[in-house]
Amino acid sequence: MNHLLVVAHGSRLAASNDEVRELVDLMRKHNQVYDRIECAFLELAAPSISEGIQTCIDGGAKEVIVLPYFLAAGTHVVNDIPGLIGEKQQQYPDIVIQQARHVGALPGMIELMLEAAD
């Protein structure tokens, strides 16, 4: 059981958080890789990252991939998210909780952007 948890920053604008939820809904429709896909927010929106990881574990995940929906490798990606993962990892040593590269650093980003204006 591998679950994907997409984590976004979260915004005071409800529409911005909904945009993330809609993206995750679309990912679910195209998904052939994960047993389940959830989303969570670092701040300003629910569920939190810790709650999101917990939902995956409660749902039976043996492996949780945490994908930061961030463009830059700032302190959220480098410190905050790894810290939250570390806490849960300590609590559940038998579950693999792993952080994927942030979206801005995914190799396919270059092609995606070059095709943007097509």
Place this chain on the structure above:
Amino acid sequence: MNHLLVVAHGSRLAASNDEVRELVDLMRKHNQVYDRIECAFLELAAPSISEGIQTCIDGGAKEVIVLPYFLAAGTHVVNDIPGLIGEKQQQYPDIVIQQARHVGALPGMIELMLEAAD
């Protein structure tokens, strides 16, 4: 002559701005679509978006595609960037200056993210 201008928010962290510049360098290496690719920043880093558009025009662009390197359709994408484009468009009515969809709304984003953990 079509030029692509990648516009990012800009950060107080130099490393974060450099990450955008490095991405644009990689795009240049893979580019088979545009005569030239530049980057610019909404705030906190140089060049500004207006300066970036001007560089394209001075370089002979007849068409400038402005690609917002943003994940959410917030006020920067919906108001600020169109406003700056509008000013330049008024100044250069014979040049096509066009805003592409922001990165978070590009159709390929879903597949990109589903492949993130591979």
